[in-house]
Amino acid sequence: MTSVQPGSRSRPTIYDVAQRAGVSKSLVSLVLRGHPNVSDRRRRAVLEAIDELGYRPSTAAASLAGHRTHSIGVAIEEFENLWFVELLRGMRQELHATGYHVTVADRDLNSHLALDPIDGFRSLRVDGLVMAMEPGAGVLDDLDLPYVVAGQRENVPGTSDLVAGDDTLGGEMATGHLLGLGHERIAHVTGAGGTAALRCSGYEATMRAAGHRVVVVGHDEPTTELAAGRSTAALLDAEPDVTAVFAANDLMALGAMAALRERGLGVPGDVSVMGYDDTPLAGSAYLGLTSVDDRSDEMGVRTARTLLRRISDPSAPPHRELLEPAVVVRTTTAPGPRAARP
Amino acid sequence: MTSVQPGSRSRPTIYDVAQRAGVSKSLVSLVLRGHPNVSDRRRRAVLEAIDELGYRPSTAAASLAGHRTHSIGVAIEEFENLWFVELLRGMRQELHATGYHVTVADRDLNSHLALDPIDGFRSLRVDGLVMAMEPGAGVLDDLDLPYVVAGQRENVPGTSDLVAGDDTLGGEMATGHLLGLGHERIAHVTGAGGTAALRCSGYEATMRAAGHRVVVVGHDEPTTELAAGRSTAALLDAEPDVTAVFAANDLMALGAMAALRERGLGVPGDVSVMGYDDTPLAGSAYLGLTSVDDRSDEMGVRTARTLLRRISDPSAPPHRELLEPAVVVRTTTAPGPRAARP
DNA sequence: TTGTATGCGTTATCAA
DNA sequence: TTGATAACGCATACAA
Numbered sequence: 001m002t003s004v005q006p007g008s009r010s011r012p013t014i015y016d017v018a019q020r021a022g023v024s025k026s027l028v029s030l031v032l033r034g035h036p037n038v039s040d041r042r043r044r045a046v047l048e049a050i051d052e053l054g055y056r057p058s059t060a061a062a063s064l065a066g067h068r069t070h071s072i073g074v075a076i077e078e079f080e081n082l083w084f085v086e087l088l089r090g091m092r093q094e095l096h097a098t099g100y101h102v103t104v105a106d107r108d109l110n111s112h113l114a115l116d117p118i119d120g121f122r123s124l125r126v127d128g129l130v131m132a133m134e135p136g137a138g139v140l141d142d143l144d145l146p147y148v149v150a151g152q153r154e155n156v157p158g159t160s161d162l163v164a165g166d167d168t169l170g171g172e173m174a175t176g177h178l179l180g181l182g183h184e185r186i187a188h189v190t191g192a193g194g195t196a197a198l199r200c201s202g203y204e205a206t207m208r209a210a211g212h213r214v215v216v217v218g219h220d221e222p223t224t225e226l227a228a229g230r231s232t233a234a235l236l237d238a239e240p241d242v243t244a245v246f247a248a249n250d251l252m253a254l255g256a257m258a259a260l261r262e263r264g265l266g267v268p269g270d271v272s273v274m275g276y277d278d279t280p281l282a283g284s285a286y287l288g289l290t291s292v293d294d295r296s297d298e299m300g301v302r303t304a305r306t307l308l309r310r311i312s313d314p315s316a317p318p319h320r321e322l323l324e325p326a327v328v329v330r331t332t333t334a335p336g337p338r339a340a341r342p
Numbered sequence: 343m344t345s346v347q348p349g350s351r352s353r354p355t356i357y358d359v360a361q362r363a364g365v366s367k368s369l370v371s372l373v374l375r376g377h378p379n380v381s382d383r384r385r386r387a388v389l390e391a392i393d394e395l396g397y398r399p400s401t402a403a404a405s406l407a408g409h410r411t412h413s414i415g416v417a418i419e420e421f422e423n424l425w426f427v428e429l430l431r432g433m434r435q436e437l438h439a440t441g442y443h444v445t446v447a448d449r450d451l452n453s454h455l456a457l458d459p460i461d462g463f464r465s466l467r468v469d470g471l472v473m474a475m476e477p478g479a480g481v482l483d484d485l486d487l488p489y490v491v492a493g494q495r496e497n498v499p500g501t502s503d504l505v506a507g508d509d510t511l512g513g514e515m516a517t518g519h520l521l522g523l524g525h526e527r528i529a530h531v532t533g534a535g536g537t538a539a540l541r542c543s544g545y546e547a548t549m550r551a552a553g554h555r556v557v558v559v560g561h562d563e564p565t566t567e568l569a570a571g572r573s574t575a576a577l578l579d580a581e582p583d584v585t586a587v588f589a590a591n592d593l594m595a596l597g598a599m600a601a602l603r604e605r606g607l608g609v610p611g612d613v614s615v616m617g618y619d620d621t622p623l624a625g626s627a628y629l630g631l632t633s634v635d636d637r638s639d640e641m642g643v644r645t646a647r648t649l650l651r652r653i654s655d656p657s658a659p660p661h662r663e664l665l666e667p668a669v670v671v672r673t674t675t676a677p678g679p680r681a682a683r684p
Numbered sequence: 685t686t687g688t689a690t691g692c693g694t695t696a697t698c699a700a
Numbered sequence: 701t702t703g704a705t706a707a708c709g710c711a712t713a714c715a716a
Contacts, residue, residue, distance in 0.1 A: 011467075013693055024703045029695065037701060056464040060402040060411070061693030064708045067352075069402070079430070079446075080622065085421045088451070096454040101462070103445055104421075109430070112438040120443070122398040125353075229627055251626075258628040280422065281623070284593075285571055286600040355709055366687045371711060379685060403709030406692045 012053040020049040071101040073121035077133040078106050082279050083296045084132055090300020128307045146310040150303045154194030162320045163302045165294035167195055170325035171202020174246050174274050174292050177327045179210055183244040183336035187215040189231050191223035196248040228255030236263050243336045250275035250282045268334035278328050288331035295323050354395040363391035413443040415463035419475040420448050424621050425638045426474055432642020470649045488652040492645045496536030503652055504662045505644045507636035509537055512667035513544020516588050516616050516634050519669045525586040525678035529557040531573050533565035538590040570597030578605055585678045592617035592624045610676035620670050630673035637665050
């Protein structure tokens, strides 16, 4: 039972545990860290004392003395964007046996302390860092801390470890899926940022190769549902005969669907719609949005693996890999006019 | 510029800064903590040295020596559930000037270490804890750490500080909104758990007071989209003439809408639908789900305020408050048959 | 206004 | 297999 002894002002320390178990503090430390060469009798005594005292080791003292925190930090842009949840899931799976602790911070979390996530993690002395947000220009240039960039391509020095989705390929695959359904007048709703640009380039290349006209809207707009809705509305004015819309992410696909509905166009009856990221949103039974899975869980696995390697060998050559995305077909895409006629 | 000196194996310490600035370590410490009684000349010298060395104070050493971490922990169930994002936003607003650092952990994050979030935070020696997940039975009973429960009602001892939404009232307001639109055959899709039960009781009380029949489905089911879809399908079999469905949360409302669509029923043309929580999902232009705002941002403000009070006065009497929710009307609810006739 | 000394709760090194 | 003991990097009296 975790019962706190009555008279104690402050929390029990390793010293209290040692005294209660009738051993030295060193022995307690050994038991805590699972050292093999400890007699069963002593180990049991220590464990019992720990339990009785409700003792919890101080991570602060441990990391100060041990020169490492056994923790890794994950810097994300914002908690709203759910792709990092899958990334974490993958990381956890890989980190399972290692004893590493994971902490997450977004850009805003401690902005009141004038701390960007990286500075915060540096103060925390994390053993490694996962950069799961777009780094500012130059911030990675001489970061003397083991790190790997996850899911970003912009502002990443060539010497950085990097695990990301192949967004260009994803753009090609999405467009290919629509072409395969018989669509020809396929428009793309893009937005600002490096990731959107890559997805867009995949779309453009595939359309050109197929001999169809490239129609892109939303350059420099935010990658939000609202902006995508506006872009799509403008698109429908200029190109009323599009039969498919590929949006740069799932939320933007929702925006496109809202604009289509406003015009009285059915999905997928009149127009097929695709998103990107395969968020939980897309998987919703109600929405059933066809999307591109960027395999963020697998990205998490690879990211953790890469970071572990980097921590154990800081001078290893940079490791870079792109994960192949996958189209997840649901209910918002259907055969286009060409396929429908015969 | 943050440039690391070439020869140094490890990170610069307060000692290095002191030496470079030509002062003692204590002086550096004073500057760091913004102590007023430091001459401008020295202060500038220290700041400059910090910048040149790229020095970041070790939180571990600071908290070990200072007997507090200046950090507060937020324990959540899972990152997927976005209501905590607004809670954090509110907390940050209140914590702005205090210098407190916020860290978030979900139940799974470090489960591979056999650490539940509370144990983790105890090891971290956070100065305070926000319990934003349903506590296990008894875990709060003798938690000797300043904490406040946010948004939960189950398993909360009467002596705990608590800030939560008034879910019963919210259930009443939702039902009242539908009644006000002229609906009478209103069903409720509930699920397992204390929060859902409170919302359900608000629905029941209001229906009874209005003299209408209570129709509830989904008891003991998970509070997920999928389960809500199944429950709603069963509901429509048993009660084909319902004109409104109130779901215990937004995701479940989606499930209900999927089931309605499957029956060929339009929303809100044939059936009105309401959710609860007013998640970003509900606010989406495409969905436009009428929902109940539980005011999680304000909850964050109150929670932080309460926790600060608790930290500074551990023996203060328990503080409990319920926030009044608000119905947010969007496009999934419309006048019912009674109102439509005249 | 600034410097000195002590201790925080661990890990790690060395002896025993 | 176990026990002393010296760091670890900083805050905090206390002294100057």
